[in-house]
Amino acid sequence: MSSIGQSILMALTVTVNKYASSNLQAVQGKAPNKTTPTTLTTRRGLLLSAAIATTQVPDSRTQLLKKYQKKSEENKEKNDKERLESYYKRNYKDYFELMEGTLKRKEDGQLSDTEKGILDWLQKNK
Structure with a gap:
């Protein structure tokens, strides 16, 4: 007790x-x-x-x-996505912004899918 x-x-x-x-x-x-x-x-x-x-x-x-456990299980996917986005914003934003300068110098045909994804992510999270 x-x-x-x-x-x-x-x-x-x-x-x-x-x-x-x-x-x-x-x-x-x-x-x-x-x-x-x-x-x-x-x-x-x-x-x-x-x-x-x-x-x-x-x-x-x-x-x-x-x-609360039931509510947490129902929102698990949404919460996991939010945690992952928060992690990326905290840990990769500076690195992606640093890479942005070199990526903007390249033409669209020279960019890989990953580099295009980085530029898209930066536009969404500025």
Whole structure:
């Protein structure tokens, strides 16, 4: 259990114990014995219900993670393309711009497909 879950459970337990003790004192009109069966049963029941409530939180997290995984799988191709384009822009733009000067001196018939692709890429990403 996470530390947040433990903190919530501890705070809930303390609050419930104080509330149960004060209600029991009001009903009996005297301070209850800490070992009475009703007090122990009440505390155990409250602790059990608090424990069950805290175990339901990971289920909602699991559902949320599954939702995000599904969305990620649906957009995988688009995201991969964006990452690749970002990589090219960060790492090759300076190199392609440097090559641009030598490529512009060549005539269109002398350019290879790769060199034409570099010029097209530079026009799109300026």
